Amino acid sequence: MMTIEPARRTLSVKEYYFSVKNKEIARLNAQRAQAGLDSIINLGIGSPDGSPSPEAVEALCACARRSGTHGYQSYTGIPQLREAIAAWYARWYGVQLDPASEIQPLMGSKEGILLLSLAFLNPGDKVLVPNPGYPTYTSATRMCEAELVSYDLLEADGWYPDFEALEKMDLDGVKIMWTNYPNMPTGAPARRDVFEKLVAFAKSHGILLVNDNPYGFILNEPQSILSVPGAREVCLEMNSLSKSHNMAGWRVGMMVGSADVLQELLKVKTQMDSGMFRGIQEAAVEALNAPEAWYTALNAEYRRRQAVARRIMDALGCVYDSDAGGLYVWARVPSGLAADWSDRILYEAGVFLTPGFIFGRGGENHLRISLCADVPTLERAYGKILHFVQNDR
Numbered sequence: 001m002m003t004i005e006p007a008r009r010t011l012s013v014k015e016y017y018f019s020v021k022n023k024e025i026a027r028l029n030a031q032r033a034q035a036g037l038d039s040i041i042n043l044g045i046g047s048p049d050g051s052p053s054p055e056a057v058e059a060l061c062a063c064a065r066r067s068g069t070h071g072y073q074s075y076t077g078i079p080q081l082r083e084a085i086a087a088w089y090a091r092w093y094g095v096q097l098d099p100a101s102e103i104q105p106l107m108g109s110k111e112g113i114l115l116l117s118l119a120f121l122n123p124g125d126k127v128l129v130p131n132p133g134y135p136t137y138t139s140a141t142r143m144c145e146a147e148l149v150s151y152d153l154l155e156a157d158g159w160y161p162d163f164e165a166l167e168k169m170d171l172d173g174v175k176i177m178w179t180n181y182p183n184m185p186t187g188a189p190a191r192r193d194v195f196e197k198l199v200a201f202a203k204s205h206g207i208l209l210v211n212d213n214p215y216g217f218i219l220n221e222p223q224s225i226l227s228v229p230g231a232r233e234v235c236l237e238m239n240s241l242s243k244s245h246n247m248a249g250w251r252v253g254m255m256v257g258s259a260d261v262l263q264e265l266l267k268v269k270t271q272m273d274s275g276m277f278r279g280i281q282e283a284a285v286e287a288l289n290a291p292e293a294w295y296t297a298l299n300a301e302y303r304r305r306q307a308v309a310r311r312i313m314d315a316l317g318c319v320y321d322s323d324a325g326g327l328y329v330w331a332r333v334p335s336g337l338a339a340d341w342s343d344r345i346l347y348e349a350g351v352f353l354t355p356g357f358i359f360g361r362g363g364e365n366h367l368r369i370s371l372c373a374d375v376p377t378l379e380r381a382y383g384k385i386l387h388f389v390q391n392d393r
Contacts, residue, residue: 012142017135017358018045025352032350041351041381043309046184046327046370050246050298053290056283063279073275075266077105081281084288085254092217093224101259104266105284107276109214109238109253112265113178114140115272116210116236116255119264120175121146128177130161132185132359132366134212137178149174152362155332158321159188163197171205180212182220185359185368187324190216190223198225202234208261209235214253217244217295219302219325232257243327244295245287252276252284302327305371308378312369315386316345329369330356342367349388351381 014020021044029039051057063069076082082099089095097103106112113136121127123145129137131150141148151166153159161179179198181190190213202209211225216239225235236257242248255262309329313320318331333341342355356366373381 009143009145012145013139016139021352025346028346038350040346041373041377041384043369043373043378043381044352044354045372046243047248047372048243048246048327049372049374050301052246052250052283052287053294055286055289056245056247059286060279060283063282069278073278073281075270075273075275077103077276078278078281080285081105084285085256088288089224089226089256092222093227095224095226095256097226097256098259102256102262104255104262104269105276105281106238106253106255106269107273108242108251109212109240109255110136111251111269111272112238112253112255113137113212114143115265115268117141117144117146117176119268120208124173125176126171126174128166128174128207130178130180130183131361132356132363133178134180134184135358135360138360146175147173150360153183153186153188154362155186159183159186160191160194161198163201166201171207174205174207177202177207177209178212179209179225181223181225182213182215182218182326184215184326185328185354185356185363185366186330187321187326187328189220189323189325190225192223192228195223195225195228195231199228199231199235203230207234210238211235212238214238214240214243215326217298218327219299219306226257236261241284241287244298245290246298247284247287250280250283252280252287302371304375305373305378308375308382309369309371312378312382312385313367315382315389316367317389318367327371329371331367331369333365333367335365337365345385345388348391349384351384351388 025040025042082103085103086097086099089097117140121144125146126149127141127146128149128151130153138148151161198209216222224237225231226237236255238255240253313329313331317334320329320331342353346352354368356363
């Protein structure tokens with residue numbers, strides 16, 4: 001029993017869904033092992049099962065063997081990393097960044113969401129958050145005691161914002177707008193015309209627009225909102241090596257854009273950590289220098305996985321967009337099915353698929369399959385779900 005009350009900000013959030021669910025799956029697996037059953041196939045969270053490039057791994061090891069590399073590092077990252085990020089943006093996005101002032105390395109982009117929120121939000125400020133959308137946009141807003149203003153992404157609109165509806169909303173007091181293209185969870189690809197409309201909207205209303213862009217290299221054509229003329233006046237972009245370079249556990253992300261805005265973020269970051277281990281930074285440099293063949297091979301594997309994941313959705317009678325990309329397959333479940341269908345599949349088929357409601361009201365009656373399992377594992381999941389469906393009739 002606690003002797004003091006938690007901070008008010010913690011009352012507005014719960015433990016992260018996947019943290020809770022992974023503990024439940026671990027408990028179920030212990031029970032299944034005792035019963036002689038195989039483990040649950042977890043197709044939930046998007047944690048790539050592949051390895052970083054050999055060059056990146058060797059860079060980490062080589063740095064770890066050198067003396068003088070194990071101390072605190074700069075809060076803004078080593079110059080080589082900022083230069084590698086700038087070169088990566090120039091090569092793949094056609095965006096020129098000043099390595100010294102327009103790039104802030106992060107310990108994963110999830111950190112950036114909270115740091116930026118802490119840097120700019122006061123209690124009562126408003127934040128535009130997509131629905132459906134990444135739950136961390138919502139939790140960071142609430143922990144800063146800001147007001148959440150949800151804007152809908154509808155399947156009928158291709159999961160893109162309805163700008164007419166946005167203009168009709170009460171935007172007084174809105175400071176930050178989160179957007180995420182290529183989109184998660186829906187897989188809607190980035191589009192230049194949508195980026196242009198988002199930039200114009202942010203300029204018109206004096207809003208700081210942040211595009212979260214970790215999925216651009218996974219079954220997508222890389223695009224950056226910063227390639228839109230004038231975007232840097234009102235936009236930041238987050239990016240990450242987690243998905244594109246199989247480095248989710250290494251925690252390497254970045255926030256890029258306005259030097260003035262990044263300086264405010266840095267004020268908060270310098271209170272929270274003491275720099276990223278140099279070996280991880282040197283490994284990230286190698287990863288960012290990967291040739292085109294790296295991305296080609298990565299996407300060839302994900303296409304094979306996507307094909308099986310779509311067969312799973314077909315078996316469930318779900319509807320998905322065949323043009324969607326990214327690390328997941330997102331699909332609408334047949335009408336009339338309860339929101340607990342994910343749990344039924346978990347308990348009866350031994351396969352975990354993410355329920356769409358965790359991404360907001362707009363995700364209800366949807367399921368998401370992660371492609372972070374190899375083809376044989378996905379094929380086993382398909383067989384289990386096919387058996388579940390046949391027995392459910």
